[in-house]
Amino acid sequence: SSSSPSSSFTPQWTYDVFISFRGRDTRNGFTDHLYTALKHKGIFTFRDEKIERGKLISPEISKAIEESRFAIVVLSKNYASSTWCLNELTKIIKCIKEKGITVLPVFYYVDPSEVRKQTGTFAQAFVKYEKDLKEPIEKVQTWKVAMREVANLSGWHLQDRYF
Numbered sequence: 001s002s003s004s005p006s007s008s009f010t011p012q013w014t015y016d017v018f019i020s021f022r023g024r025d026t027r028n029g030f031t032d033h034l035y036t037a038l039k040h041k042g043i044f045t046f047r048d049e050k051i052e053r054g055k056l057i058s059p060e061i062s063k064a065i066e067e068s069r070f071a072i073v074v075l076s077k078n079y080a081s082s083t084w085c086l087n088e089l090t091k092i093i094k095c096i097k098e099k100g101i102t103v104l105p106v107f108y109y110v111d112p113s114e115v116r117k118q119t120g121t122f123a124q125a126f127v128k129y130e131k132d133l134k135e136p137i138e139k140v141q142t143w144k145v146a147m148r149e150v151a152n153l154s155g156w157h158l159q160d161r162y163f
Contacts, residue, residue, distance in 0.1 A: 014067035025076035105155030
């Protein structure tokens with residue numbers, strides 16, 4: 001028996017979903033409810049519980065992103081103010097191209113155009129990175145591109161009327 005092209009490549013996922021979020025904005029509300037609902041439905045979900053401030057994305061997180069079939073990116077008001085979130089997002093965008101991960105953005109009390117055009121708190125965060133010079137300008141540019149790419153994906157725009 002010969003194997004067809006579609007059956008010769010079957011990626012093995014460790015996680016069904018990886019959730020990227022800004023803890024201080026959504027951990028004790030939306031993200032907790034989302035995680036619990038996914039888990040209740042039997043969807044194996046990775047959500048980082050212990051984030052060390054100012055650290056690079058850990059190998060464990062990087063591996064979890066690579067081994068996830070889907071990523072849900074919860075874009076909240078302060079998402080771009082976290083280098084951790086931006087590094088996760090950059091990895092997630094890279095995995096779209098390299099691993100075929102499907103990314104589902106959730107615009108949590110932010111307008112998708114604010115994320116796409118990088119205005120408001122998103123602009124403020126990037127201006128701060130550029131002025132502080134703690135991060136190489138190339139890295140900041142990579143973050144901006146990743147932010148635009150995720151904002152161009154079809155997703156959900158959550159506002160007051162949904163809650």
